[in-house]
Amino acid sequence: MLAILRCDQQAHPIDIRREVARASGHEPSRGAFYTTLDRLESKGLVRWTTKKGTEGRDGLPQRKFTVTPDGVRALRASRRALLELWTGLDDILAES
Known part of the structure; x- marks a missing residue:
């Protein structure tokens, strides 16, 4: 979901996959990548719309992904949890 936000709120799968890589x-396999997008969509965290295909795509429609409000809430909760886990570890993890 962070990759979608970094690309654009209306992100194409190829751009999302490049940002993840x-x-x-590490470049995710196509199967793992699209399975993850499908799972996020089934949980209501992302949604996709289709755009009419162009001649360059032989008329094939193109999907664009957006993070939903529930997805943004999930990202905020995840960020809070990670920051809490990092609290107090600066001295232990500081490089010498």
Whole structure:
């Protein structure tokens, strides 16, 4: 979901996948990537719309993904939890 927000609130799958690869240093397989998007959609965290295909895409429609308000709430909750887990660890994890 963060990759969708980073790309644009109306993100194309190819751009989302590139952002995931850039941020993680690992390119997810197509299957894993689309399975994850489908699961996020079934949970109501993202939604997609289709855009009419162009000649360059042989008329095939193109999906665009958006993070829903529930998805934004889930990201905020996740961020709070992660920040709480990091609290007090700066000295332990500081590089020498």
